[in-house]
Amino acid sequence: MTSRYLFNRIGQALLVLWAAFTVSFVLLQAMPGDAILIKFQNPDLGLTPQQIAEIRAAYAADSPLWLQYVQTIGNFLSGNFGYSVQAGVPVSASLAAHLPVTLKLAAIGFLTAAILAVAIAFLSSLAPFAWLRSAIQSVPSLFISIPTFWLGIMLIQIFSFRLKLVPVINPGPWQEFILPVATLAVPISAPLAQVLVRNIDAVLTQPFITVARAKGATQGRVLWRHVAKNALLPTLTIAGVLFGELIAGAVVTETVFGLNGIGGLTERAVGTQDVAVLQAIVVLSAAAFVAINLIVDLLYPVLDPRLRTRSGATA
Amino acid sequence: MxxxxxxxxxxxxxxxxxxxxxxxxxxxxxxxxxxxxxEPGEVVALVGESGSGKTTTAQSVIGLLPANGHVDRGTIRLNGTDISRWSDRQFDTIRGARISLVPQDPGSSLNPVKTIGAQVGEILEIHGEARGKELERRVLALLECVGLPDPELRARQYPHELSGGMRQRVLIAIAIALKPELIIADEPTSALDVTVQKRILDLIDELRAEYGTAVLLVTHDLGVAVDRADRLVVLQGGRVQEEGRASEVLAAPRSPYTRQLIADAPSLSRSAAWVTATARSSTGTAATDDVVVVEQLVQEFPRPTRGEAPFSAVDHVSFRVRRGTTHAIVGESGSGKTTTVRAVVGFQKPTSGKIEIDGTDLSTLGGETLRQFRRKIQLVYQNPYASLDPRQTIFEIVEEPLLNFGNLSRLERREKTLAILSRVGLPEALATRRAHALSGGQRQRVAIARALVLDPQVVVLDEAVSALDVTVQARILDLLDELQQDLGLTYLFVSHDLAVVRQIADTVSVLRGGRLVDEGPVAQVFDHPGSDYTRELISAIPGRKHPAFA
Known part of the structure; x- marks a missing residue:
């Protein structure tokens, strides 16, 4: 891998980030109404239009759009994400308070999804009977068609209210994650498992599998030593793309389970048109997404020897 | 063991x-x-064409039949023990240790993400033969034993860093690692260049002589079988047609099918080919114009790293082809033969040099004139399975060029398409079928019909018969010959198979590493090769062990 390649990929990533920032900026500004009006036009506050105009000036909400754009981008670059109008605290403080919950949820959720997918895929190839195999292989299609919100509600109904396995009120610090993680992991594991099943089937037809069998390797050894890595490599890209799904899924999941993470924050910010908060969340999600995919791309040559060298030996 | x-x-x-x-x-x-x-230490060849059951038989011996395959009757005795009903678990103990496999396609028979060393070592590890330092030492010894230069380096490399011949050596190292009693070699060289093929077969021979291992050689190539095997078992349609000592089968074949196979094998029928070749060059057509003229063709490609000199795929190659004759371009992979042909048909602009087809200088063409030029020169590709659109009917496939060129009416197109289909010997009933319903030979006839439907002057045959079984190959070569006589076609025949070239071509250019190393009339090049490389190519043609037929 040349340094030029690295440079190009990082450049592309920055370009994507900038595009995400600009598009979300334009869209958020195009929304009718704004957070300041929503908060301060409340008749209970009894503010005069004069006073509201002053507040708007204080937030620089009246300056021309291009100036706001330039200022915001400058602020973002220097790490200043602005002020949340609704909460009256810096956006960065708000993010810092909510991020750990979401990170924890996303990380455990993704890990669970990956384990689930690998388990489904490999169990189906080890299944001794055809009916069992097709039964296991139909699990992903089932998973993919379940809506997240419905799954969340059903899990609470069954495990918390009926079986009383997980308390709803005052759950422990890990207990409160059990059901949200399950809700999040199920729909993400499905496409991963489907791709993996197909990859395993494709690798199993390769001549090098026959050679491995001819060496006397058992079926389990072949699956573990020869199929696994070859089948998992192409899924890495899918996993990176699914990360976007994870962010979207987290919003719904946190709302259903009342978790106080970025999802919940997003939901409230949308309700009150807290533009600064939304802008920061969009850029943060885009950054996470771009970073994950950049890592996946840079990881490939490390994991796959074929991508390491360009020219083969001749003889 | x-x-x-x-x-x-x-x-x-x-x-x-x-x-x-x-x-x-x-x-x-x-x-x-x-x-x-x-018998112990013996080489027995299972010879047959695709569908003869030779591969299925071989797979059953090592217990690697596909999941839906089933042994219905009979026994397979390995040193007296019947293994035909054994479970996978039982087979795991003898696979690798007592029976091993040299597979067909070295390109995909090694795990792409594991090192050569790990893959050779695996067989020792599975059977608990060695570990740690001892394992490493034995892997290196094995790699050295199969003639791989610099074993330490090779052991650390990955399959894609090795050439096809080197990979096949690695696979042979795996097969002999535990000195099995029987090695099944399933078309071990059909994916390799002819000179590499010879070296690999020599290697298998040497190792067999050294270890006293018996070899079951599965092949479609009677030439290879006759050269390498003590005894032949000729299979057709899942039945044994003939069995006996190789030399006896060749000298006095009892079954008509074996006789047919011997007659069709290009490498075994040299005398017959001689007549055609010499007769053709002497009678030759009266017209002496050269329809294809290539002068000082150079084709360079930039290298991935900047600053390095560009890679010359074709380096100052010149040849001329007289109208109505067949010119062969011969070379192994990497010789530049495909690149040359791509430039001749106008798919690629040469870096320098002149190409003239029927008096037209290719460099003057572009856009529409280039498109119109393509009527004159048509291509028939190597793989008849991949070069036909599976969704089109045979009629549509052959008709399509007519839609691209000219303004024939529907009826005229239909007439022309059906005429050319019958010309290449395809029954009209096939016109409404799709490619998957056709055999390999029929598909290649369709590809030829598609090329001929525009009445081209020159037909480029890019390894057009290499993927076909020998009897089918013989029929297609007959057809090509007939079409040339009747329609006055000029062929540019690209091949790695010298035996076929000797049979069909009038003149030949031998390429190596992008350079022309030998050229001239076929008889002259074969009789008095102008370079060592040509000599090596000729001596690598299988079927030369029995001079009576060579």
């Missing part, structure tokens, strides 16, 4: 073997009561 059979017990004794494939309700028998034996 060392060879420990009692004298008299064959290493392998297959008797009355019946194998079928089950697909849902369907039951499809492919091997009908095959019997043969392999």
């Amino acid at each position: 060392t060879f420990s059979a009692d004298q008299g017990t064959p290493v392998l004794e297959v008797s009355d073997l019946k194998i079928s494939y089950h697909g849902g309700e369907r039951y499809h028998p492919v091997v009908h009561g095959v019997s043969f034996r392999v």
Whole structure:
């Protein structure tokens, strides 16, 4: 891998980030109404239009759009994400308070999804009977068609209210994650498992599998030593793309389970048109997404020897 | 494990073997009561064309039949023990240790993400033969034994860093690692260049002589079988047609099918080919104009790293082809033969040099004139399975060029298409079928019909018969010959197979590493090769062990 390649990929990533920032900026500004009006036009506050105009000036909400754009981008670059109008605290403080919950949820959720997918895929190839195999292989299609919100509600109904396995009120610090993680992991594991099943089937037809069998390797050894890595490599890209799904899924999941993470924050910010908060969340999600995919791309040559060298030996 | 059979017990004794494939309700028998034996240290060749059941038979011996394959009847005795009903678990103990496999395609027979060393070492590890330093030492010894230069380096490399011939050596190292009693070599060289093929077969021979291992050689190439095997078992449609000592089968074939195979094998019918070639060059057409003129053709490609000199795929190659004759371009992979042809048909602008087709300088063409020029020169590709659109009917495939060129009416197009289909010997009933319903030979006839429907001057045949079985190949070569006589076509015949070239071509250019190393009339090049490389190519043609036929 040349340094030029690295440079190009990082450049592309920055370009994507900038595009995400600009598009979300334009869209958020195009929304009718704004957070300041929503908060301060409340008749209970009894503010005069004069006073509201002053507040708007204080937030620089009246300056021309291009100036706001330039200022915001400058602020973002220097790490200043602005002020949340609704909460009256810096956006960065708000993010810092909510991020750990979401990170924890996303990380455990993704890990669970990956384990689930690998388990489904490999169990189906080890299944001794055809009916069992097709039964296991139909699990992903089932998973993919379940809506997240419905799954969340059903899990609470069954495990918390009926079986009383997980308390709803005052759950422990890990207990409160059990059901949200399950809700999040199920729909993400499905496409991963489907791709993996197909990859395993494709690798199993390769001549090098026959050679491995001819060496006397058992079926389990072949699956573990020869199929696994070859089948998992192409899924890495899918996993990176699914990360976007994870962010979207987290919003719904946190709302259903009342978790106080970025999802919940997003939901409230949308309700009150807290533009600064939304802008920061969009850029943060885009950054996470771009970073994950950049890592996946840079990881490939490390994991796959074929991508390491360009020219083969001749003889 | 060392060879420990009692004298008299064959290493392998297959008797009355019946194998079928089950697909849902369907039951499809492919091997009908095959019997043969392999004595210790002997090489027995299972010869047959695709569909003869030779691969299925070989797979059953090592217990690697596809999941839907089933041994219905008969026995497979390995040193006297019947293994035909063994489970996978039982087979795991003898695979690699007592029977091993040299597979067909070295390109995909090694795990792309594991090092060569790990893959050779695996067989020792599985059977608990060695570990740690000892394992490493034995892997290196094995790699050295199969003639790989610099074993330490190779052990650390990955399969894609090795050439096809080197990979096949690695696979052979795996196969001999535990000195098995029997090696099954399933078309071990059909994916390799002819000179590499010879070296690999020599290697298998040497190792067999050294270890006393018996070899079951599965091949479609009678030339290879006759050269390398002590005895031949000729299979057709899942039945044994003939069995006997190789030299005896070749000298006095009893079954008509074997006779046909011998007659069709280009490498075994040199005398017949001679007549055609010499007759053709002497009678030759009266017209002496050169329809293809290539002068000082150079084709360079930039290298991935900047600053390095560009890679010359074709380096100052010149040749001329007289109208109505066949010119062969011969070379192994990487010789630049495909690049040359791509430039000749106008798919690629040459870096420098002149190409003239029927008086038209290719460099003056572009856009529409280039498109119109393509009527004059048509291509028939190597792989008849991949070069036909699976969704189109045969009629549509052959008609399509007519839609691209000219403004014939529907009726005229139909007439022309059907005429050309019957010209290449395809029954009209096939016109409405799709490619998947056709055999390999029929597909290649369709590809030829598609090329001829525009009445081209020149037809480029890019390895056009290499993927076909030998009897089918012979029929297609006959057809090409007939079409040339009748339509006055000029052929540019690209091939790695010298035996076929000797049969069909009038003149030949031998390429190596992008350079022209030999050229001239076929008879002259074969009789008095102008370079060592040509000599090496000629001596690598299988089927030369029996001079009576060479």
